[in-house]
Amino acid sequence: MIAASVSDFRELARRRLPHFLFEYIDGGSYAEVTLRRNVADLEAIALRQRVLRDMSSLDLTTNLFGQKLAMPVALAPIGLAGMNARRGECQAVRAADKAGIPFTLSTVSACALSEVAAAASQPFWFQLYMIRDRAFMRDLMAQAVEAKCSALVFTVDMPVPGSRYRDYHSGLAGAAGFKGALRRTIQSAMKPGWAWDVGVRGRPHALGNVAPVLKGKTGIEDFFAWMRDNFDNSINWRDLDFIRSEWKGPLIIKGLLDPEDAKEAAAIGADGIIVSNHGGRQLDGVLSTARALPPIADAVGDRLTVLADGGVRSGLDVVRMLALGAKGVLLGRAWAFALAAKGQVGIEQMLAMIEAEMRVAMTLTGMKSIDEINRLALAES
Ligand SMILES: Cc1cc2nc3c(=O)[nH]c(=O)nc-3n(C[C@H](O)[C@H](O)[C@H](O)COP(=O)(O)O)c2cc1C
Numbered sequence: 503m504i505a506a507s508v509s510d511f512r513e514l515a516r517r518r519l520p521h522f523l524f525e526y527i528d529g530g531s532y533a534e535v536t537l538r539r540n541v542a543d544l545e546a547i548a549l550r551q552r553v554l555r556d557m558s559s560l561d562l563t564t565n566l567f568g569q570k571l572a573m574p575v576a577l578a579p580i581g582l583a584g585m586n587a588r589r590g591e592c593q594a595v596r597a598a599d600k601a602g603i604p605f606t607l608s609t610v611s612a613c614a615l616s617e618v619a620a621a622a623s624q625p626f627w628f629q630l631y632m633i634r635d636r637a638f639m640r641d642l643m644a645q646a647v648e649a650k651c652s653a654l655v656f657t658v659d660m661p662v663p664g665s666r667y668r669d670y671h672s673g674l675a676g677a678a679g680f681k682g683a684l685r686r687t688i689q690s691a692m693k694p695g696w697a698w699d700v701g702v703r704g705r706p707h708a709l710g711n712v713a714p715v716l717k718g719k720t721g722i723e724d725f726f727a728w729m730r731d732n733f734d735n736s737i738n739w740r741d742l743d744f745i746r747s748e749w750k751g752p753l754i755i756k757g758l759l760d761p762e763d764a765k766e767a768a769a770i771g772a773d774g775i776i777v778s779n780h781g782g783r784q785l786d787g788v789l790s791t792a793r794a795l796p797p798i799a800d801a802v803g804d805r806l807t808v809l810a811d812g813g814v815r816s817g818l819d820v821v822r823m824l825a826l827g828a829k830g831v832l833l834g835r836a837w838a839f840a841l842a843a844k845g846q847v848g849i850e851q852m853l854a855m856i857e858a859e860m861r862v863a864m865t866l867t868g869m870k871s872i873d874e875i876n877r878l879a880l881a882e883s
Pocket residue numbers: 526527528540578579580581582608609610629657756778779780781782783811812813814832833834835836838
């Protein structure tokens with residue numbers, strides 16, 4: 503199948519990945535209400551068609567946190583992405599560099615910061631969770647400085663992990679020990695392409711940044727147990743002082759859905775925020791990001807850079823998010839699927855597709871540059 507859309511990449515990923523890995527990426531928390539809302543609310547937003555305005559020259563470039571980007575798009579942090587294709591995060595950073603956009607490395611990636619830094623030709627962003635062990639966090643931030651990361655994305659919507667039913671049904675969660683491992687081995691053996699590329703040639707299968715604190719434990723259950731025990735649910739706004747004291751570069755707070763929280767972020771001097779509900783993987787039932795974004799952009803858009811993610815599956819969706827008030831948009835599952843489907847080339851193709859779709863959307867809404875895109879690009883503004 504030739505992939506003509508993000509949903510085609512999803513289908514290719516479904517065919518290639520072991521069942522438990524596909525479900526891990528595709529799924530959301532609880533009844534997946536928010537996951538569905540993210541996609542449905544965004545695609546329901548009607549663009550305003552304008553014609554005969556000489557759209558022969560478009561400018562998709564933008565500047566985020568002092569970095570010039572080919573388009574206002576970044577790859578969102580995706581935990582365990584390195585299991586989607588061999589040394590997956592290294593392939594992803596190369597694809598992002600080629601496309602002229604930032605890649606965000608998750609705390610819980612397969613490839614360590616240093617490995618990704620060696621693969622990268624441009625600065626990338628590093629995402630950090632609040633971990634109980636502050637010395638560990640300090641060390642990760644020092645590594646991010648060493649790796650010349652150009653922004654720190656601090657994720658705040660995971661003080662506790664939401665439950666994902668699909669992970670229980672697939673054998674990723676719940677079935678601890680031998681039984682769970684057996685189910686995953688059988689599912690992996692049924693996907694020989696993946697088993698050879700990642701299972702055999704993609705070693706080591708450790709979590710690059712977390713491996714030192716896992717002390718030799720490499721099982722998937724060890725990883726989930728570590729997350730349960732070490733994610734800090736005492737996190738509060740004062741902890742941002744700690745982050746600020748260790749990280750002097752641009753600081754982006756990820757996982758805000760409420761204008762009051764966005765104002766707090768502006769007050770503590772964050773450089774940016776990401777309006778996000780973790781792709782519908784945390785508190786199910788919260789607002790879609792498409793609906794949460796406009797009041798947040800109105801409240802703080804003049805004080806910090808507002809980014810958004812959630813449900814973005816096309817270049818048209820990127821333009822919708824920009825029209826709703828975002829200055830940049832992060833792609834989550836879109837790149838995870840493209841990586842699983844075809845590795846680095848898959849992400850390159852997916853990003854070329856997003857760019858081409860943005861050009862169509864900008865041409866037919868009469869928006870010649872990214873700065874011009876605002877609510878006038880929407881039919882019901
Ligand atoms: C499989 C998967 C793993 C994720 N891991 C992380 C992570 O490690 N850190 C983080 O801040 N967000 C993580 N997210 C959330 C994404 O960064 C992003 O907010 C979300 O995927 C956007 O929604 P979308 O997938 O609909 O584009 C993850 C999302 C998925 C689908």
